[in-house]
Amino acid sequence: MTEPQNRIILTGIKPTGTPHIGNYLGAIEPALRRADEYSEAFFFIADYHALNSVQDGETMKELTRNVAATWLAAGLDPSKIHFYRQSDVPEIFELETILNNFVPKGWMNKMHGYKAAIDKNRAAGKLDDFEVNMGLYNYPILMTSDIIIFNATHVPVGRDQTQHVEIARDIAQRFNNQFNDAVFILPEHVIADGIAELPGLDGRKMSKSYNNTIPLYAGREVWEQAVRKIVTDSIEHTHETIRETVLFKLYSTLVTEDQANDMASQLVEKTIGWKQAKDLLLEAVESRFSDQARKYNELLQNPDHIDTVLAEGAAKVRPIAQAQLAHVKQVLGI
Numbered sequence: 001m002t003e004p005q006n007r008i009i010l011t012g013i014k015p016t017g018t019p020h021i022g023n024y025l026g027a028i029e030p031a032l033r034r035a036d037e038y039s040e041a042f043f044f045i046a047d048y049h050a051l052n053s054v055q056d057g058e059t060m061k062e063l064t065r066n067v068a069a070t071w072l073a074a075g076l077d078p079s080k081i082h083f084y085r086q087s088d089v090p091e092i093f094e095l096e097t098i099l100n101n102f103v104p105k106g107w108m109n110k111m112h113g114y115k116a117a118i119d120k121n122r123a124a125g126k127l128d129d130f131e132v133n134m135g136l137y138n139y140p141i142l143m144t145s146d147i148i149i150f151n152a153t154h155v156p157v158g159r160d161q162t163q164h165v166e167i168a169r170d171i172a173q174r175f176n177n178q179f180n181d182a183v184f185i186l187p188e189h190v191i192a193d194g195i196a197e198l199p200g201l202d203g204r205k206m207s208k209s210y211n212n213t214i215p216l217y218a219g220r221e222v223w224e225q226a227v228r229k230i231v232t233d234s235i236e237h238t239h240e241t242i243r244e245t246v247l248f249k250l251y252s253t254l255v256t257e258d259q260a261n262d263m264a265s266q267l268v269e270k271t272i273g274w275k276q277a278k279d280l281l282l283e284a285v286e287s288r289f290s291d292q293a294r295k296y297n298e299l300l301q302n303p304d305h306i307d308t309v310l311a312e313g314a315a316k317v318r319p320i321a322q323a324q325l326a327h328v329k330q331v332l333g334i
């Protein structure tokens with residue numbers, strides 16, 4: 001076990017879209033809450049991981065700033081948490097190049113991301129590796145480098161990313177064993193203890209990919225449009241079945257237990273209908289996120305400030321990465 005004083009939390013966020021309240025309640029808020037329990041925290045924007053799908057420079061810049069502003073508006077304090085853009089820390093990529101030589105190709109063949117791409121191609125009658133680039137193939141090695149260059153001990157990720165943290169552990173261990181030197185700490189994943197899965201407007205998981213989200217930092221108009229789209233039904237509900245509805249699930253994650261119970265009773269007793277329930281949800285979204293949305297928009301008014309925060313963050317972490325890289329090279333005799 002790692003001693004409490006050496007606990008280091010690290011996580012990366014890909015700038016691939018505009019965050020929604022599922023991302024906030026499932027990942028951002030719990031990560032910020034947890035950061036206090038660690039001696040050091042590293043939260044970064046994984047732009048080179050996003051390069052796989054975002055290949056237009058202007059879009060990448062915009063999404064990177066949006067994600068940075070999201071975290072800052074959510075309360076990330078850059079004087080306490082290392083906050084940087086991956087591409088500003090080139091040592092990560094030098095370490096990745098080194099690690100490439102110690103990772104069996106067969107390990108990468110088994111990675112979910114690569115396998116999913118192959119399955120999709122097969123289903124479409126295409127060659128296995130159709131449009132699979134080396135960025136996708138090596139994705140887990142870059143992620144390993146992100147993690148072990150800072151000797152992170154704990155990596156909060158969604159369920160789909162746990163395999164990547166396990167492979168980071170295997171790669172670190174393999175390197176340590178080969179050189180009989182504990183160069184790298186073996187990281188472990190932590191499942192974010194936020195909302196496991198918030199439903200989207202259509203009842204499926206809320207996801208950027210399904211276009212069924214309540215955007216995190218919009219404003220009344222956009223929130224209202226989203227809330228009005230929530231699917232409802234006209235069946236007779238009991239206290240049990242009402243709890244299974246999308247609207248109730250969303251509402252109950254945002255308000256106190258008493259308020260949620262009130263809504264459930266009123267819906268069951270039909271003292272309110274879905275329309276009023278949606279009004280209540282809209283109110284809850286507004287009261288929870290309005291202040292942050294204002295901060296978010298203010299931050300985006302001043303993109304230079306965001307760039308400066310990220311550049312200062314990189315300047316603070318680079319010496320740590322450089323020291324680790326120097327150790328690795330010394331072990332390699334380079």
Ligand code: ADP
Pocket residue numbers: 022023024025026027157158159192195196197198199200205206207208209
């Ligand atoms: P998306 O599905 O919108 O593309 P990502 O896969 O980029 O979201 O996930 C980013 C983070 O947000 C992950 O840690 C993931 O667990 C969390 N997350 C995404 N959608 C939800 C949701 N509907 N409920 C709870 N957490 C979510």
Ligand code: TRP
Pocket residue numbers: 010011012013014046049142143146147155156157161
């Ligand atoms: N691959 C992660 C995702 O898709 C993002 C990420 C990149 C990451 N590097 C990381 C997460 C290092 C944790 C640690 O969500």
